[in-house]
Amino acid sequence: MDWGALHTILGGVNKHSTSIGKIWLTVLFIFRIMILVVAAEKVWGDEQDDFVCNTLQPGCRNVCYDHFFPISHIRLWALQLIFVSTPALLVAMHVAYRRHEKKRLFRKGDQKCEYKDIEEIRKQRFRIEGSLWWTYTSSIFFRLIFEAVFMYAFYFMYDGFRMPRLMKCNAWPCPNTVDCFVSRPTEKTVFTIFMIAVSSICILLNVAELCYLLTKFFLRRSKKAGNSKQQPNHENKEESKQNEMNELISDSCQNTVIGFTS
C-alpha cells in the first residue's frame, strides 16, 4: 500500500472540483507526491548513515544528527502532503452525504426526483453551490493554512532552505566542537528548493481558486437581485400576502394577551 490509496480518494473529489482545483490536484500528484516517492526518498535514504562527524567518540554522531535534524525534510514533506490532502475529505464526505440523501429519496419514490436509476445518482456530478460551496471554500482555506504553516516550519527549523555541507557540533558526549558533514548537500538543496517552489505554486493556485469561487458567488447574488427587480408585480403580490398574514398573526396574538391579562 502506498500513496495510491490517497490518489483514489482524491480522484473521487476531482469530479466535483473547479478547473483550478483539478490543476491543483495534478500538480500535487505529479510534482509533489511522485517526486517525493520516486526521487526525494532516495536522496534522503542514507542521511544518517552518511552523516559523518570528525570524531570516533561513540554517540557523538547520533546526538549531533538529532540536534541538527529534529525532524527530517522528507518526513516533514510527507506530513505536509497528508495534511494538505485532508481537507478534500470534507468535500468527499459532503458529496457522499448528498448522494446518500438523493438515493434515499429515490428509494422512497419521491416524484420530485429526476433520476432514472441509482447508477445515475452515483455518477452524477454536483455543482458547487449552496452548502457544498461553503464546504469547498473552507477546504481550500484550510489547505492554504496548512501549506503556509509547513513552509514556515521548514524555514524556521532549518534557517532557510539551504542545506549546509558542514555543521559544527558541541553537544555532549562530543569532547569538543566537532565538524559534522552532511551527505549530498547540493542535491538536497536542489530538491528542497524544488519542493518549496511547487508548494508556492500550489498556494497560488489555491488563492486563485478561492478568488474565483468568491467572484462567482457575488456575481450569482447580484444576478438573483437583478432578476428579482425585473419581476416587481409578482414580488409585490407575494409581499402584500405576507403582510396580511403578519397582521392577522399580530392581531390574534394581541387578543390572546388581552384575554390572559383580563
Next chain:
Amino acid sequence: MSWAFLRDLLSGVNKYSTGIGRIWVAVVFMFRLLVYIAVAENIWKHEHDEFECNIKQPGCENVCFDHFFPVSHIRLWALQLIMVSTPSLLVVFHVAYRENREKHHNQKLYRKPGKIDGGLLCTYLISLILKTGVEIVFLVLFYKLYNGFKIPHLVKCDIKPCPNTVDCYISKPTEKMIFLYFLVAPSCLCIILNLSELSYLIFKYSIKCYLKRHMKKQQ
C-alpha cells in the same frame, strides 16, 4: 499480504457505519495508517544498527538494546492498528450472516441486511466497546513500557556482558518522539469518536424504544 488488506477491510466497514463511524474510518486511514506506512516505518527502520554504545565489548550493544526496547515502538504501533481495525469485522460477519440467511430461506427476513437494528445494533455496540478497549490498552502499554511518551537520547546500561555502566545513544530520538505524539493524538481522537458514537446510538435507540412503547400504550 500487506496493509492493502486492512485498507480494503476499512473500506468495507465504511458501508455499514454511522456518520461518526465514517469519520473514524477517515481518521484511522489518513492520520494513522498512511502516516505509519508513508512516514513512520522509515524512521525506525535502522534503529538497531544506529543504536550505539560507548564500548567495544561484543554483545553489550545487543543486550542493552534488547533491555530498553523489548518490543519496538513501530511494532507496537502496527499491532495497535491491526487490533483496532479488527472488531469491525464482527459487523461485516453479522451482515454477511444476515444476507446468507435471507438467501437460504429465499425470503426477505430483514428490512435491509445492512441497517443497524436489532442484533446488528448489539454487534455494532460490542465492536465499538472492543475498539475503545483496545485503544486504551495499547496507550497504557506504551506508557508503561517506555515510561511515558518520551524517548531519551541517552540511556545508561549495566547488564552483562557490559563491564560497567555504559552510555548508549538512541538514534533520532526527537523525530521518534514527534511521531509517537502522532500515534497518541489520533488514538485519543479515535477514543472520543468511539465514545460519542456509542452514546449517540444508545440515545437514539432508547428514544426509539420509548416512543414505540408509548405508541403501543396509546393504542
